[in-house]
Amino acid sequence: MRTSEIRDTFLQYFRERGHQPITGSTLIPPPGDPVLFTTSGMHPLTPYLEGQRHPLGRRLVNVQRCLRTTDLDEVGDRTHLTVFEMLGSWSLGDYDGPQSLRWGYELLRDGFGIPESRLHVTVFGGEERLGLLEPDSRSLGTWRELGVPVELTGEDNWWSNGPTGPCGPDSEIFVWTGEGTPVGTPGTDSRWVEVWNHVSMRYERRRDHTLHPLRQSNVDTGMGLERLMMVLGGKSSVYECDVFEPWTRTVSQLWPGLGIEDFRVVCDHLRSSVVVCGDGITPSNTGRGYVLRRLVRRLLTVLWRHDPGLTLGDLPDEPGLETLGHFGQPREWYPIREVLVGEERRFRSLLDRGRPVVSRLRRRGELTGGDFEYLRDTHGLPRDLVEELLLT
Numbered sequence: 001m002r003t004s005e006i007r008d009t010f011l012q013y014f015r016e017r018g019h020q021p022i023t024g025s026t027l028i029p030p031p032g033d034p035v036l037f038t039t040s041g042m043h044p045l046t047p048y049l050e051g052q053r054h055p056l057g058r059r060l061v062n063v064q065r066c067l068r069t070t071d072l073d074e075v076g077d078r079t080h081l082t083v084f085e086m087l088g089s090w091s092l093g094d095y096d097g098p099q100s101l102r103w104g105y106e107l108l109r110d111g112f113g114i115p116e117s118r119l120h121v122t123v124f125g126g127e128e129r130l131g132l133l134e135p136d137s138r139s140l141g142t143w144r145e146l147g148v149p150v151e152l153t154g155e156d157n158w159w160s161n162g163p164t165g166p167c168g169p170d171s172e173i174f175v176w177t178g179e180g181t182p183v184g185t186p187g188t189d190s191r192w193v194e195v196w197n198h199v200s201m202r203y204e205r206r207r208d209h210t211l212h213p214l215r216q217s218n219v220d221t222g223m224g225l226e227r228l229m230m231v232l233g234g235k236s237s238v239y240e241c242d243v244f245e246p247w248t249r250t251v252s253q254l255w256p257g258l259g260i261e262d263f264r265v266v267c268d269h270l271r272s273s274v275v276v277c278g279d280g281i282t283p284s285n286t287g288r289g290y291v292l293r294r295l296v297r298r299l300l301t302v303l304w305r306h307d308p309g310l311t312l313g314d315l316p317d318e319p320g321l322e323t324l325g326h327f328g329q330p331r332e333w334y335p336i337r338e339v340l341v342g343e344e345r346r347f348r349s350l351l352d353r354g355r356p357v358v359s360r361l362r363r364r365g366e367l368t369g370g371d372f373e374y375l376r377d378t379h380g381l382p383r384d385l386v387e388e389l390l391l392t
Ligand code: SER
Pocket: 039, 040, 041, 042, 088, 159, 197, 198, 199, 220, 221, 222, 223
């Protein structure tokens, strides 16, 4: 299945069950939202989860581009991406969590053909620190009836959009990606890959940290499109999805010889930077612009560790244009190329200015903690950068 078929199958399944498709928003969350970027399809829906009537009704479905800064350090493994797409479905005070789990199970098994023996789920088992000791017994009962093995956890099965706002217990569906008969549980074996999260969004966390029932009990689900693609295609990582093909091809031709993790980081950060720029963000020292700056500088650090002469100026137009088209962003590569190359120039001159300073300090011996602080505070050179590019 290609990504577009997976997306269409998902949308169609929920349309047949009365869900109205809504247009995904950009990576920039609505004003007042506590996060920097849209990290999930529910962000633009917060007022409706809190009880406002949605003009399209109480059952919704969509595909939303998301960015999670919390996952940045994981990028390079098989399953984490900086920018990814989430297939989402919502019940705004309509059907309940068990109904959503049943539909989810049916879609994975019958719509996508995943054998039931390759499924495992996790369910909220109660957690004192969250102010809710009771396990989510309705989800537990539903999975038992369906015959799917369950692992109970605490905070891992609690979803919130930030320190305050709508939240609730969730149930995550994992698919076995190892060879042969599945073993272990999602908590003990990383070959269980999480694909779909169903949140019973029925609480609200207030500023004083207390938990209160929301005016209505909602269901908010989100499934990682690239992960589902990986699982269905029997691929070893999300980078083997069709949407990554223009990037993997370009990077392996332009810059051959990168190790697998570096290769993935370069592909992910390039594609993610293009999408972030496509939503109108430019590099800066704060907020969203800082995240973009970090992405570009990280990918250049990886490239320059291999060869300091490499440049983003060599990128052809095609992968960027294809990604912009995929996300429905303006298909103008030239301004984005300028942003990336401009950031490369600034980064290179920062390093050029830092190199003699580091050499001077090194003539006195090993760099001390104080030297690293000085380089960071006075010259804008963080320790990892000094170690990776200026001390080698
Ligand atoms: N909000 C939940 C999540 O991000 C479900 O969409 O996992």
